[in-house]
Amino acid sequence: MxxxxxxxxxxxxxxxxxxxxxxxxxxxxxxxxxxxxxxxxxxxxxxxxxxxxxxxxxxxxxxxxxxxxxxxxxxxxxxxxxxxxxxxxxxxxxxxxxxxxxxxxxxxxxxxxxxxxxxxxxxxxxxxxxxxxxxxxxxxxxxxxxxxxxLHSGIQRVIGYLLRDQSLEDVVPGQVATVQLPVSKATIASLLSLTPEYFSRVLRELEDGGLIAMDRRDIRILDVQGLSRYHLQ
Incomplete structure (x- = not known):
């Protein structure tokens, strides 16, 4: 610094x-x-x-x-x-x-x-x-x-946050994008007006669905297009 x-x-x-x-x-x-x-x-x-x-x-x-x-x-x-x-x-x-x-x-x-x-x-x-x-x-x-x-559901807010820096037009099929949470999950949850428990539950749901992989604060988006489509559900 x-x-x-x-x-x-x-x-x-x-x-x-x-x-x-x-x-x-x-x-x-x-x-x-x-x-x-x-x-x-x-x-x-x-x-x-x-x-x-x-x-x-x-x-x-x-x-x-x-x-x-x-x-x-x-x-x-x-x-x-x-x-x-x-x-x-x-x-x-x-x-x-x-x-x-x-x-x-x-x-x-x-x-x-x-x-x-x-x-x-x-x-x-x-x-x-x-x-x-x-x-x-x-x-x-x-x-x-x-x-x-x-206007958005909790899961839509989480996915919107994960995709906020992704340009879908430039995504190459199969390309993996990495999002690093800049702060704790509890802080991100508060920013999105969610409880920490719900935020963690959504991340686990997305991981179980094969859309993301988590390693502490590093979240790898395995299927950007698929995550975007999930966002619209």
């Missing part, structure tokens, strides 16, 4: 979609206000109710956004991987965080201060358009997740 001194923050920001059109001087100003922090696995980046004074980018590791019910039940809302940002929309509301953020592994997180973002928007309104585009992409993804939870 990169350290504070190894990361060239302006160069790193320049490759992110949100910042890639910014000029070097603008990136330098943003970088000056940014804070890079190392978190150990399981550490909270922020909690519900804390003030939101900026947005965050995962440089290394992984962060989950989640909510807790009154009974203590956890619902995973989103998994944030390196190169992706979060909390941009909330930053503009002036309200505290409405979800929790916790690292799933040792992580490095870059926080960009709200004041720096507002200053750049005042200098160049086009920056706000790029930020809106990024927020819109996240909202679209979350709406798709809600639709999947509401």
């Amino acid at each position: 990169q350290t504070h001194t190894e990361l060239d923050v302006p160069a790193y920001l320049s490759v992110l979609p949100l910042f890639h059109e910014m000029r070097p001087a603008e990136l330098e100003r943003i970088a000056e206000s940014a804070a890079l922090k190392r978190f150990v696995r399981g550490e909270e980046v922020f909690r519900v109710g804390e003030p939101c004074e900026g947005f965050h980018v995962v440089v290394a590791g992984q962060v989950k956004l989640y909510a807790l019910s009154h009974s203590g039940h956890e619902k995973v809302i989103e998994l944030i991987s390196p190169g992706n940002s979060f909390a941009e929309a909330l930053m503009f509301t002036g309200k505290p965080y409405i979800v929790n953020a916790q690292t799933l592994s040792d992580s490095l997180v870059l926080t960009v201060k709200k004041q720096a973002v507002m200053a750049e928007i005042e200098r160049d309104p086009r920056f706000s358009l790029r930020m809106l585009a990024g927020i819109s992409r996240r909202l679209h993804g979350l709406v798709q997740d809600v639709e999947a939870s509401a």
